[in-house]
Amino acid sequence: MNLSDFQFSLPFLGITILLFSPVLHGCESLHCEDGSFTDAVTVPVKVAVHGGEMPQDSHLDMLVFRNDRLHYLECWQRILYEGSEEVTVASMTGEKVLMACIGLDMTPEDWMWVSSISSLADAWAALEKETGDNPVMSGSCVFHAGHSPIERPELTLRRISSEIHLRSLKCDFKGKPYEGEKLSDVQVYLTNLNASCRIWNDTGAATRILNQGRLIMEDIERFTDRNLVYQRVEGEVGANGITTGIRLRCYPNMAAAEGPGTPFTRLVIQGRLDGEIWYWPIDINRGEGTSPEGVEGNCVYTYDIVLTRKGSADPDTAIRTEDAVIRMEVEKWEDKEEYSVLF
Numbered sequence: 001m002n003l004s005d006f007q008f009s010l011p012f013l014g015i016t017i018l019l020f021s022p023v024l025h026g027c028e029s030l031h032c033e034d035g036s037f038t039d040a041v042t043v044p045v046k047v048a049v050h051g052g053e054m055p056q057d058s059h060l061d062m063l064v065f066r067n068d069r070l071h072y073l074e075c076w077q078r079i080l081y082e083g084s085e086e087v088t089v090a091s092m093t094g095e096k097v098l099m100a101c102i103g104l105d106m107t108p109e110d111w112m113w114v115s116s117i118s119s120l121a122d123a124w125a126a127l128e129k130e131t132g133d134n135p136v137m138s139g140s141c142v143f144h145a146g147h148s149p150i151e152r153p154e155l156t157l158r159r160i161s162s163e164i165h166l167r168s169l170k171c172d173f174k175g176k177p178y179e180g181e182k183l184s185d186v187q188v189y190l191t192n193l194n195a196s197c198r199i200w201n202d203t204g205a206a207t208r209i210l211n212q213g214r215l216i217m218e219d220i221e222r223f224t225d226r227n228l229v230y231q232r233v234e235g236e237v238g239a240n241g242i243t244t245g246i247r248l249r250c251y252p253n254m255a256a257a258e259g260p261g262t263p264f265t266r267l268v269i270q271g272r273l274d275g276e277i278w279y280w281p282i283d284i285n286r287g288e289g290t291s292p293e294g295v296e297g298n299c300v301y302t303y304d305i306v307l308t309r310k311g312s313a314d315p316d317t318a319i320r321t322e323d324a325v326i327r328m329e330v331e332k333w334e335d336k337e338e339y340s341v342l343f
Contacts, residue, residue, distance in 0.1 A: 040090045041146045045098065046154045047087055050298060055134045056083045060102045063114065067095040067142060071117040078108065086152075093146030100155055101199050103136040105129050123199045125160060127210065127229075127251055128222045135159050135249070138199045158298045160197050164190060164248040164267055164284060165302040169233070170241030172306050172325075183271035183307065186233035188246050189215050191281070191315060192263035193229060197251035202297060204254030206262045213263070213316040215270070237271070241306075250284075254294040265295050267303065268315050280311040280319050282326060302329040 047060075062077045074096065079087050081102065089098065099120060113119065125136045138160060143153035166188055173179045195208035210219040211229065220230050228249040233242070248267070255262040269280040285301055286293045295301070306325040312318075 040092050043089045043091055043143055043145050044086050044150070044152050045089050045141070045143070046085060046152055047081075047100075047157065048085075048154065049137065049157050050159075055102065056081065058102050058134055059104075060087065060100060061104065061106070061111070062087075062089050063099045063111070063120075064089065064091050065097045065099065065117050067097045071097065073114055073116060073119075076108075076111050076114070091145040095142065095144050097140065097142055098153070098155060099138075099140045099200060100157065101136065101138040102157060103130070103134045104199070120200050121198070124196045124207075125199050125251075127161070127193060127195050127197070127249075129224055130161065130228060130249060131225045132228060132249075135161055136197075136199065140200065160199060160202060160297050161249045161251055162295055162297055162299040162301060164250060165300055166244045166246040166248075166267070166269075166305070167302050168241055168243050168304045169237050169269065170306045171238055172308050173239075176309060178274045178310075180239070181274055182236040182238040183273050184236045185277075186237055186269065186271040187215070187230070188233060188244070188248070189220075189230040189268055189270070190248050190250050191215065191266045191268055192253070193265060194251040194253050197297070202252055204252035204294060204296065206253070206255060207251075209263065215268070215315065237307075250295060252295050252297045253284075254292065254296065263316075264318075266316070266318065269305065269307070269311075270315065273310060276310075278311040278313070279315040279317075280305070280307060280324055281315055281317060282324075283318050285328065285330065296332075298332065300331040302331070303327070 058081050060079045060081045062079060064074045064077070065071045066074055074092060075090065077089060081087065097117060099117065104125060130136060136159070137157040139155050139157040141153045141155045144151050171183055173181060189211065191211040191214060193210040194206060195210045197207070210216070215230070220226050223229060231246050231248070233244060233246070250265055253265040255264060258264050264283045264286060266281045267284055268282070271278060282303070284295050304327040307323070308325060309323050311323050
């Protein structure tokens with residue numbers, strides 16, 4: 001095995017953290033909690049992603065903990081994932097818990113505060129730093145290092161975010177004074193976004209809020225990839241409708257009731273109609289027939305929308321049922337379970 005030139009220690013535990021090359025061969029030495037060295041074993045781990053493929057040429061952060069009462073961190077490893085279905089983790093013998101994540105813009109020093117599994121309750125991802133081709137994903141598994149025959153644990157990574165897909169958009173203003181008019185200057189975006197999400201075991205509780213109540217361009221400019229939360233539609237939208245291809249992304253928001261500090265995440269369609277700007281704000285995955293209500297992680301929410309009348313003058317006031325016909329499909333990346341809701 002070739003070790004990189006980088007390693008650092010957690011002096012309060014006497015643990016050395018090693019940065020490993022993508023492939024480990026044979027046995028190496030790790031620094032143990034008591035400061036002594038012991039032979040380590042290598043464990044092949046099968047890696048899978050629910051609902052997709054692993055992003056290639058990404059760093060996979062692997063944290064190995066002892067599976068005992070204290071769950072102390074044993075070692076941290078960063079592996080460059082290059083498309084293989086299996087990666088190799090170095091560990092001392094015994095039963096371990098592997099916590100892994102990918103897609104984070106973190107340096108090795110950023111992990112130095114982790115001492116045990118309980119520390120990971122303070123591990124957060126920021127929506128502004130996400131990118132379209134490398135979403136943050138996380139997972140965990142238990143394995144026994146040094147077991148004979150060699151154990152091959154399976155690690156499944158799940159996206160901590162969800163995708164909001166506006167598949168189609170159409171105008172049907174039949175019988176209205178503005179019948180035949182087209183919607184122009186169309187913008188599609190998300191409001192009331194949870195800006196932070198726990199990397200493991202997020203509850204969907206409100207955190208920092210971006211685009212609170214409206215489109216705030218100062219918030220949009222903070223994103224590494226602004227297309228994740230804000231996109232424009234080319235041309236006009238009329239009775240023939242369009243297939244937009246717009247895919248946005250947000251973190252979970254499972255607020256039980258809307259109130260100060262717990263706004264619902266909304267998909268907003270904004271456009272100019274009959275000389276005025278109107279908004280069609282839609283509460284994502286809420287309403288009769290949805291269970292559970294709100295935005296979960298690791299899901300795709302697909303919308304087909306027909307606008308039937310002028311919307312709201314306020315981007316934070318959800319539209320009425322007579323303002324649009326909305327068809328929503330929910331696909332859980334995890335189990336491919338699908339259901340449809342017609343408002």
